[in-house]
Amino acid sequence: xxxxxxxxxxxxxxxxxxxxxxxxxxxxxxxxxxxxxxxxxxxxxxxxxxxxxxxxxxxxxxxxxxxxxxxxxxxxxxxxxxxxxxxxxxxxxxxxxxxxxxxxxxxxxxxxxxxxxxxxxxxxxxxxxxxxxxxxxxxxxxxxxxxxxxxxxxxxxxxxxxxxxxxxxxxxxxxxxxxxxxxxxxxxxxxxxxxxxxxxxxxxxxxxxxxxxxxxxxxxxxxxxxxxxxxxxxxxxxxxxxxxxxxxxxxxxxxxxxxxxxxxxxxxxxxxxxxxxxxxxxxxxxxxxxxxxxxxxxxxxxxxxxxxxxxxxxxxxxxxxxxxxxxxxxxxxxxxxxxxxxxxxxxxxxxxxxxxxxxxxxxxxxxxxxxxxxxxxxxxxxxxxxxxxxxxxxxxxxxxxxxxxxxxxxxxxxxxxxxxxxxxxxxxxxxxxxxxxxxxxxxxxxxxxxxxxxxxxxxxxxxxxxxxxxxxxx
Numbered sequence: 494x495x496x497x498x499x500x501x502x503x504x505x506x507x508x509x510x511x512x513x514x515x516x517x518x519x520x521x522x523x524x525x526x527x528x529x530x531x532x533x534x535x536x537x538x539x540x541x542x543x544x545x546x547x548x549x550x551x552x553x554x555x556x557x558x559x560x561x562x563x564x565x566x567x568x569x570x571x572x573x574x575x576x577x578x579x580x581x582x583x584x585x586x587x588x589x590x591x592x593x594x595x596x597x598x599x600x601x602x603x604x605x606x607x608x609x610x611x612x613x614x615x616x617x618x619x620x621x622x623x624x625x626x627x628x629x630x631x632x633x634x635x636x637x638x639x640x641x642x643x644x645x646x647x648x649x650x651x652x653x654x655x656x657x658x659x660x661x662x663x664x665x666x667x668x669x670x671x672x673x674x675x676x677x678x679x680x681x682x683x684x685x686x687x688x689x690x691x692x693x694x695x696x697x698x699x700x701x702x703x704x705x706x707x708x709x710x711x712x713x714x715x716x717x718x719x720x721x722x723x724x725x726x727x728x729x730x731x732x733x734x735x736x737x738x739x740x741x742x743x744x745x746x747x748x749x750x751x752x753x754x755x756x757x758x759x760x761x762x763x764x765x766x767x768x769x770x771x772x773x774x775x776x777x778x779x780x781x782x783x784x785x786x787x788x789x790x791x792x793x794x795x796x797x798x799x800x801x802x803x804x805x806x807x808x809x810x811x812x813x814x815x816x817x818x819x820x821x822x823x824x825x826x827x828x829x830x831x832x833x834x835x836x837x838x839x840x841x842x843x844x845x846x847x848x849x850x851x852x853x854x855x856x857x858x859x860x861x862x863x864x865x866x867x868x869x870x871x872x873x874x875x876x877x878x879x880x881x882x883x884x885x886x887x888x889x890x891x892x893x894x895x896x897x898x899x900x901x902x903x904x905x906x907x908x909x910x911x912x913x914x915x916x917x918x919x920x921x922x923x924x925x926x927x928x929x930x931x932x933x934x935x936x937x938x939x940x941x942x943x944x945x946x947x948x949x950x951x952x953x954x955x956x957x958x959x960x961x962x963x964x965x966x967x
Contacts, residue, residue, distance in 0.1 A: 494714060494753075495520040496789050498806045501823040505726070505784075506814045511767040513784060514733065515806050516823045518760050521714045521753035531795045533709050534570040534630035535561070536586055536662075538617035540669075541575040544638045545604035550669055553695025554635055555599050557702040562596065564706050565589055570624045573599065576613025577606030578642055586624035610636055611644035611653075614681065618657040618664075627661045629715045629794055631752070632685070633705055635698070637669035640677060647680040654684030661716065663687050663751050665705060668906075669698055671898040675840075675905045682909070683737060686751030691906035693899070708754045717750040717791035719761065724783035724806070726767050733762040734830030735837060735908060753791070762826050765806075781807045818869070825874050828865060832858045832885055836908035839892055843901035851892035851900070859885045 501514035524530070537558065545551040558573070565571055572586025584598050614634060621630040644650060654664045664685020666678035669692055682689040690705075692698035722745040723730045730746055732738045738746045748761060765784050785806040792799050835858035842851035862882045865871075871878050888907070891900050 494522065494717070494789055494791055494800070494802055496787065496802055496804050498785075498787065498804055499820055499823055500784065500806060500808050501819045502808065502817050504809045504811050504814055504817060505767055505782075507810045507812050510728075513765050513767065513808065514819075514823050514827060515763045515765060515785065516760060516820075516826050517719070517763065517787065518758060519717075519719075519750070519753075519789065520758040521756060524711065524713050524755040530710065532568045532570065532588075533565070533712070534586065534621060534625040534628075535565070535706065535709055536572045536574070536617050536621035536624070536630055536632045537561075538574045538576065538613045538632060538634045539602070540577075540608060540610070540613070540636035540638065541581075541602060541604045541606075542577045542608040542638055543605050544608075544670075544672065547637075547670070549695060550637055550698075551602065551604040553698055554669075554702070555602055556695075557699035558599050559596055560699070560703060561706050562589065562592055562599075564703070564710070567592075570630075571595070572617075572620045572624060573602075574613055574617040574620060575602055576609055576616075577604070578609050580609070580612040580616035582616065582620065586620040607642050608636070608638045608640050609643035610634075610640035610677070611650060614650065614653060614664075618653070618662055621657070621662045622660055625661060628797060629661045629752075629792070630663070631687075631705070631709045632657065632662050632664045633667065633702070634664065634678070634681060635667045635669060635702075636678065637673050639672070639674045645677070647677050650677065651680040651684035654681045655686075658684065658686045658716075658749065658751070663715070666690065667692060667698065667701055667705075668902065671896065671902065673902075675902050679905065679909060686749045689906060689909040691902050708752075711754040712752050712794050713755045714753040714791040715751075715794050717753060717789065719746075719748045719750060720788040720790075721746045721748070721763065722786045722788075723765060724785055726782045726810075727765045727784050729766045730785060731764045731766075733764050733827060735833050736761060750791075760826060762823070762830055780810050782810055783807055821871055821873065824865065825871060825878055828858075828862050828878065829881060831861060832881060833908045835885070836888065836904040839888065840901045840904035840908065843892060843897050843904065846897065848892050848897070851904070852889040855885045855889040855892060855904075859889070 497518050499516040505511045505513060539554055541551060562571060567589050569589055570586055571584065571589055573584040575581050575583050583602055584595055589595065617632050621632050624630065657664055664681055665687030666682040667690040668675055668678050671693065679689045690701050692701050721730050732746065732748065736748060738748045740746055750759065783805050787804045787806065789802040790799065835854045838854040839851035842854065859882045862878055866878060888904060891903065
């Protein structure tokens with residue numbers, strides 16, 4: 494794994510408090526062409542409640558799973574758990590030694606009943622851990638509705654997913670249609686260090702399922718995490734944006750990154766609050782000090798060996814700092830993370846029925862990007878920032894006139910997709926569904942192409958939707 498740090502400023506004052514942003518960039522190793530990949534474990538948990546009969550959703554998922562099975566090798570492990578009012582193991586997780594028999598089992602899945610999402614999640618985690626023997630697995634949870642039975646508390650389900658992650662199971666969610674609870678699925682994917690995906694139609698759902706398979710097969714690092722400790726000059730370290738972090742007793746921050754695919758890169762923005770150095774009088778002007786110490790741990794999926802990389806973030810000190818210019822890339826990343834927060838707030842506003850507030854959040858972010866460009870034009874990334882501003886403006890118009898549920902899910906998924914990072918394979922944890930929101934999604938991705946979040950889910954507080962139309966359950 495490669496790791497680098499880019500401070501906002503190259504100098505900080507010795508005799509006063511200060512605040513410095515630091516951009517961390519992490520890149521996974523490339524898979525060597527022709528190199529044999531380790532066997533993968535993929536556990537799918539699919540909603541088979543009554544609402545999945547709408548628009549042939551269950552048939553679309555089953556069709557996508559057929560393609561998924563074709564893509565996996567016989568040595569890979571695959572399992573399927575379905576759920577309505579209770580969970581059912583449709584395909585016990587194990588090697589794909591008999592694909593024809595497995596395809597027959599897939600074709601027998603039928604949708605009916607209510608939605609006990611927790612039972613499916615619990616049983617799917619059990620299967621994934623059994624098959625992988627805690628050596629690493631991916632769980633993909635697919636649902637189109639609100640959990641109305643079993644455990645429905647978001648925080649509890651987040652903890653369940655986090656416990657699964659601590660035992661090697663990364664959890665990604667796919668919200669299907671416009672009736673699902675994005676905050677619930679977001680909490681699950683946040684806890685499981687995975688992605689929160691959104692598909693409005695069968696074709697998009699099928700594409701996302703196929704993509705998830707490809708990312709699994711291209712994995713070159715798993716169970717990655719960052720531990721960040723402030724140096725002697727830093728009073729406090731925090732994460733900027735929607736990425737979540739936990740704080741240890743000694744004040745250090747831990748950010749769970751999950752799995753990386755071949756060549757994937759991610760960014761994380763930190764804010765370090767500095768204090769007057771206790772022995773500042775003994776310091777020389779221009780001396781370097783350590784702002785933070787960063788530790789990156791990950792597991793090689795091929796060998797299951799654990800690795801630790803360390804990095805010290807250093808800056809130059811000065812007794813007097815009259816004028817300094819922020820690094821362009823760091824400045825742009827701060828604006829980008831502000832945009833993700835604006836999308837999250839806009840999504841919350843749409844669920845409350847406040848279109849005007851949602852549009853205001855998005856346009857305020859547009860204004861900040863354009864003001865920054867006028868104050869000091871971006872040189873190397875001006876087009877990227879302009880694309881981000883255009884995408885936010887499209888979303889603001891969507892907030893004013895599009896279907897409220899679609900808009901809320903679009904903004905939420907885009908915010909979670911923009912928090913994770915940038916990957917060369919074009920990964921976007923917030924890919925959206927097709928339909929009237931296509932234009933907004935396409936333009937939104939111009940400025941955040943290939944994003945996969947350091948998910949603070951996350952970058953995802955109890956919405957409620959109308960009851961399902963007559964004839965639907967779950």
